[in-house]
Amino acid sequence: MEKPLSLADIRSNYSKKILTRDAVSDSPLQQFDVWMQEALTAQVEEATAMTLSTADKNGRPSARVVLLKALEPEGFIFYTNYESRKGQQLAENPFASLTFFWPALERQVRIEGKVQRVDQASSDAYFQSRPRGSQIGAWSSPQSTPIENRQVLEELEQQYTQQFEGQDTVPRPGHWGGYLVKPERIEFWQGRPNRLHDRLVYLATEEGGWKIERLAP
Template sequence: MSKTTNIALPSMRVSYEQGSLTESDLAGSWHEQLQLWLDQATNAGLPEPNAFVLATADPEGRPSSRTVLAKGLDARGLVFFTNYTSTKSHDLMATRYASATFPWFAVQRQAHVRGTVEKVGPEETAAYWAGRPRGSQLGAWASPQSRVVSGRPVLESALNKVERQFADADRVPVPPHWGGWRIRPEEVEFWQGRRDRMHDRLRFRLGRDGWELQRIAP
């Protein structure tokens, strides 16, 4: 019998003392700053530095979240790709709003992106699709994402069928049910952990006259 250890959750804590964040530290735009922190997280050797927690809600307001990978970033917004029949896509089509959190725990940083969403155009989707590994392309065809299946053999059978279907094809086409979403930010917050929980939180917020910078209490 394995030994069970009860973890004392109330006593678990880390003192954040790796850095600070001032208004003068920030780049001139939210996307330049986010790219800078992504680059620094990558250079620090963090696993999956482009992974973020995507939060959505259904029409009744019931939230759900999952981790996805950022695959595009520019002044227009933050892009990820997925199955358009998935639960998250149904949520996004219903509410047209999402939030994203990059949890870079190892460097005591977070970034939060919140805003409206739009589908990525077919040309941009095709350009990204062309660079995906063939196995990932076949998996996108085979998986009925978010649907209940009776067991793993169902998925393996579906993948085998798709492999046979495209066995003689040099290129696997983009599935009609697959593509990108772009989050067009209304707010982007940069969070730097500080000692005594007096964290630095600086937010780019889109107002009537353009982007403004705000400091938020921790």
């Protein structure tokens, strides 16, 4: 009989790259863009996928994977249903963290900051760039609420497909739009041998700049 795999015995020894202070940008957003472009060039699977962690008013956390849709000078933008669980938590507690993990490059980025909704024009513009099926889906899903079965979703999808049939564009639902995560702390992690990883953290200063520190792994 095959011996069950022991989780304690699973380990990788990272050795592809190094991360030094001299090699990084003074701006964490510029440095993130460099790493993102390298992940895209390397064709890392789902390179824009990030774990979004939020907490309710009592500090109870929850996390899920969403997609980064824009990197702006102010921060990181994603889109979702405002009435979803994450939307409700962000209304109660407008802070969040984002985590990117690119195992093919042995890299991780952790971002923490305050969250605000993007303006309606930006949400409208992005919504109109989505495939029509995804637009209908945004209307059809009462995200995070219990439903009896999948047929409920299929019936709602059919309902909204018929409602917008013949229209050149599908309007953005008022309960759907974008969020901007304005970073206050960004950490870049590069895997290194023997678990002695490289960690550089950017901390926002009161003057509007960034302080860079090396952290022990």
